[in-house]
Amino acid sequence: MLNQSQLAIMLNLQDKMNVKVNPDWLNAGYSYLRAAMIESVEAIEHHGWKWWKAQKLDLPQVQMELVDIWHFALSHILIEHKGSIKDASAQIEQALTSAHTTVAFDGNSFDLYQQSLVENLELMAGLCVAKRFDIKLFTRIVEQAEMTSQILFEQYVGKNVLNFFRQDHGYKTGTYKKIWDGREDNEHLVDIMQALDSNLDNYADKLYEMLEQQYPS
Template sequence: MDRRKKMEEMFRLQERLNDDTNGPKWRDGMTKQGKVVNWKRCIVMETAELIESFPWKHWKNIEGGIDLENVKIEMVDIWHFVMSYLLRFLPVKEAAKLALETMKESGIRVPESWSEADKGRLDELLAPFEDLMALALVKDDSPAYRVELLEQFWTCVDAVGMDFDELYRLYIGKNALNQFRQKHGYKEGTYRKIWNGREDNVVMQEILAQNPDITYDALMEKLEEAYDALGNG
């Protein structure tokens, strides 16, 4: 599958996820339960969670390192909300085309392992993500703004060392897991997030690692098998 088709697939899956979880009026800013939807606030909060994977607190865990794998997962969560925001204004194919046209590289690269030297450049390393947060707080929805938001998102993706295929693979995994959670009672509080002592996110990543070319439907089947093994069948 070429890059254009993969991008369109991600937007289609996100559209379906939003339809299933939020109802048909999510583009108007309201869920089927009557709750306000604010995708840009979601971007801000998920980016804040990403920053928590860095040892930024001067008063706590001073010798801590970086959790790069979690940073990548948070980037995928942010991507869910960036796509949802774009889909408010654009159909799938136009949104995918714009996303492909706005890809940018970063002049900063987050280290895979934390060193003593990295402590002094923390502000530099966090700058792309804080810039994304700042942009998401801007009260603007113009076409030019959407381009700027996308460009900053891609800058962050590059900064963490992710290529397009890795983002696609992790997105497919996380989208499948989100759909799986909804199907098995996540909103109702009956879903079991810990599977034999491991978070479902970890199980999903292990399946992806063992089956790098797995399809969306095949991944859902493997998640079902693992969940049923817990006695949830």
């Protein structure tokens, strides 16, 4: 289960990234749950659902979509709490420790532990359309996608830091070098993440610092 320190790091990173896009993002009216709904549907596509053709579950891609969904979910929760990281963190903590195993939607009750991964993804998409996000449902989906909370945290922070790094080094102007030493930046990031202790309080800062050290000047 995600701990207080991890939640604080992720919420702070999400706020900073959103401010980078728009300093007034809290009042901009962006539909973060619409974005989460689209990502949920994309996860279903990567899972496979078509009964009329052979399909193969692409679990790494499903996991990537879940990391993206978490970005949008954190943004939505921060808006609900007017940008208060403390209050947003408290809500998430409460939801994570909740004992509920069912979700009510459209007059029906869905048991999160009886449903398949694709069925829970579909339920999450439906809730997002109704402007609702159920954290317990999301964590159940993460579990079904063979991710731990630690992996979710590391993948989330890694992607967020890389996005910051790209923006700070000319991504918008086209001067950023996505490939150096014959490898893409996300490959370099994976190496750094594997060598770094994710329990460090300054984990995100260290990731950025080590990317800076490896990036060609």
